[in-house]
Amino acid sequence: MSVLRSLFAYAGRHKYLTMLSLLFSFISAVFLLMPFLWIWKVVEEILKVYPDFGQAADAAKYGWYALISAAAGILIYVASLLCSHLAAFRIAANMRKTAMHHVVTLPLGYFSKEGSGKLRKIIDESAASTETYLAHQLPDSVQLMTTVIGVLICLFVFNWRFGAAVLIALIFAFLNMMKMVGKGLQESMKAYMDALEGMSNEAVEYIRGIPVVKTFQQTVYSFERFYKSIKNYEKFALGYTNQMRMPMTLFTTLINSVFVFLIGTMALLIAYGFDAGALMPDFMFYVIFTPIVAVTANKMMFASENNMLAKDAVQRMEGITKEKAFQYPEKGRKIKNHDIVFDHVSFTYPGSEAEVLHDISLEIKESTTVAFVGKSGGGKSTLVSLIPRFYDVTEGAVLIGGVNVKNMTEEELMDQVSFVFQDNRLLKKTLRENIKMGLEADDPAVLEAAKKAQCMEILEKFPQGLDTEIGSSGVYLSGGETQRMTLARAILKNAPILLLDEATAYADSDNELLMQRAIRELSQNKTTIMIAHRLSTIVNADCIYVIDDGRILEAGSHKELLKKNGEYARMWRQYSQSVEWKAGETA
Numbered sequence: 001m002s003v004l005r006s007l008f009a010y011a012g013r014h015k016y017l018t019m020l021s022l023l024f025s026f027i028s029a030v031f032l033l034m035p036f037l038w039i040w041k042v043v044e045e046i047l048k049v050y051p052d053f054g055q056a057a058d059a060a061k062y063g064w065y066a067l068i069s070a071a072a073g074i075l076i077y078v079a080s081l082l083c084s085h086l087a088a089f090r091i092a093a094n095m096r097k098t099a100m101h102h103v104v105t106l107p108l109g110y111f112s113k114e115g116s117g118k119l120r121k122i123i124d125e126s127a128a129s130t131e132t133y134l135a136h137q138l139p140d141s142v143q144l145m146t147t148v149i150g151v152l153i154c155l156f157v158f159n160w161r162f163g164a165a166v167l168i169a170l171i172f173a174f175l176n177m178m179k180m181v182g183k184g185l186q187e188s189m190k191a192y193m194d195a196l197e198g199m200s201n202e203a204v205e206y207i208r209g210i211p212v213v214k215t216f217q218q219t220v221y222s223f224e225r226f227y228k229s230i231k232n233y234e235k236f237a238l239g240y241t242n243q244m245r246m247p248m249t250l251f252t253t254l255i256n257s258v259f260v261f262l263i264g265t266m267a268l269l270i271a272y273g274f275d276a277g278a279l280m281p282d283f284m285f286y287v288i289f290t291p292i293v294a295v296t297a298n299k300m301m302f303a304s305e306n307n308m309l310a311k312d313a314v315q316r317m318e319g320i321t322k323e324k325a326f327q328y329p330e331k332g333r334k335i336k337n338h339d340i341v342f343d344h345v346s347f348t349y350p351g352s353e354a355e356v357l358h359d360i361s362l363e364i365k366e367s368t369t370v371a372f373v374g375k376s377g378g379g380k381s382t383l384v385s386l387i388p389r390f391y392d393v394t395e396g397a398v399l400i401g402g403v404n405v406k407n408m409t410e411e412e413l414m415d416q417v418s419f420v421f422q423d424n425r426l427l428k429k430t431l432r433e434n435i436k437m438g439l440e441a442d443d444p445a446v447l448e449a450a451k452k453a454q455c456m457e458i459l460e461k462f463p464q465g466l467d468t469e470i471g472s473s474g475v476y477l478s479g480g481e482t483q484r485m486t487l488a489r490a491i492l493k494n495a496p497i498l499l500l501d502e503a504t505a506y507a508d509s510d511n512e513l514l515m516q517r518a519i520r521e522l523s524q525n526k527t528t529i530m531i532a533h534r535l536s537t538i539v540n541a542d543c544i545y546v547i548d549d550g551r552i553l554e555a556g557s558h559k560e561l562l563k564k565n566g567e568y569a570r571m572w573r574q575y576s577q578s579v580e581w582k583a584g585e586t587a
């Protein structure tokens with residue numbers, strides 16, 4: 001019931017269709033039990049007139065009744081499945097939609113914590129297994145319950161002694177079944193499903209990393225994590241199977257040995273002086289009837305396993321939908337200008353122990369350009385990512401124009417900021433849509449932005465120009481091309497705050513100069529933050545912050561920092577030397 005209640009949360013009006021399917025399923029079960037009774041009547045009729053079979057006038061009539069009730073039962077069952085399938089598809093689709101809608105509201109940190117393979121598996125496969133559950137297993141369970149109740153009634157209506165014999169076998173079999181579906185097994189199954197999920201995640205990560213692995217000849221080492229997850233899966237799969245082996249064997253044996261109990265009872269009754277002839281019709285009824293008992297009991301066992309699977313799927317899905325969404329206020333406060341302030345900001349990545357930024361305070365005035373430089377891993381990208389709220393600060397606040405970014409609506413915040421990062425992604429849409437990203441702009445404006453960002457050679461490469469669909473056959477953009485497309489996006493958006501994290505990292509020397517010029521032009525009158533390892537690109541910044549180990553080491557203009565002769569001056573000397581060496585090499 002709890003599984004059904006959870007699933008109905010996604011059902012809307014389709015829950016009535018599910019209920020209708022259950023009603024049909026119940027009626028069909030009643031109809032499908034009837035043929036056994038009619039056949040018993042046929043047998044009784046024949047035995048009554050034996051050996052003069054011509055006297056069995058009603059046998060044919062009962063035969064027809066059996067056929068008609070079987071046909072009606074099947075037809076009603078088909079109607080039940082029709083309803084259940086319609087509802088199941090809709091409910092599973094709603095589950096996927098709800099999960100996806102929720103996923104996009106989650107903080108970015110969630111996606112680095114949970115691998116994408118794992119998320120895909122949970123959303124897709126959990127919805128699929130609830131679909132099977134609702135379409136088949138649930139109506140079948142109602143049918144089974146009805147059949148069980150019908151069977152139990154019939155067992156005792158005809159001859160309680162034979163009924164008791166069948167029941168004893170059933171009780172033993174079901175006691176075994178309890179072992180199979182008990183709490184311990186639910187836990188083993190959860191561990192098994194976790195291992196399966198882990199393996200799926202590692203497989204995705206492994207396949208993604210293959211190019212890097214091949215380049216660095218790391219095959220054996222990189223395979224280790226994936227291999228461990230396979231071994232872990234093997235451990236739980238074997239454990240689960242071993243746990244099932246004994247009770248499953250006993251269950252199957254007991255359920256199929258009901259005949260032995262019946263024959264034993266018949267022999268006992270005859271030994272105690274009962275008339276074999278008078279017992280025969282009842283005995284025949286139980287012989288006809290017992291196969292349903294075995295089939296029903298088998299089905300019940302699988303139904304309870306499927307119920308556990310559906311419960312597990314619902315819980316996994318709820319694990320995502322109950323994850324706290326990123327909160328944006330309904331109504332935001334208006335910003336006064338485009339100053340950016342970091343006020344005593346500390347930050348730790350979600351799920352990580354180590355603090356990455358420690359008590360950082362700095363102020364960036366509107367329309368100025370600042371640069372963050374420093375050792376790799378010092379926290380520059382993290383600091384920048386707090387402005388568009390890719391993550392929320394752990395302590396302190398980030399303010400734009402005097403307003404905490406947490407108090408700005410999503411629209412307001414995103415309208416203020418455009419960014420070009422190292423790791424940019426394009427959508428599987430046309431080049432035009434990738435530059436516009438939902439902005440109102442006509443083709444000349446899109447082309448103008450593309451031109452400034454040095455994207456014309458990309459557009460010229462494909463005969464369909466702006467209409468070229470990324471991801472369609474043969475359309476692939478390199479890292480540098482993707483970065484230029486992202487720059488075109490930022491140019492078209494023309495937001496007052498510009499965040500550039502190694503924005504020209506992948507550019508070749510021809511393009512880099514032109515991209516730098518476009519960036520310089522774009523950053524005019526904008527609050528700009530640049531992260532760059534090539535220090536020549538930031539010498540003109542109004543202020544340069546040297547970030548080291550999550551702290552500001554030094555701050556000032558290029559000239560001031562050189563005069564100070566500290567870390568920046570050291571970095572500059574090193575950089576100039578490397579440029580000289582390169583120039584020497586090319587000379």
Ligand SMILES: Nc1ncnc2c1ncn2[C@@H]1O[C@H](COP(=O)(O)OP(=O)(O)OP(=O)(O)O)[C@@H](O)[C@H]1O
Binds near residue numbers: 349356374376380
């Ligand atoms: N998603 C994450 N989860 C946990 N820790 C992270 C995550 N991303 C980065 N870090 C850690 O935060 C620290 C700062 O990383 P960050 O990328 O901000 O440095 P950076 O100065 O920009 O480095 P680079 O110049 O190499 O880009 C590093 O120690 C890094 O390992």
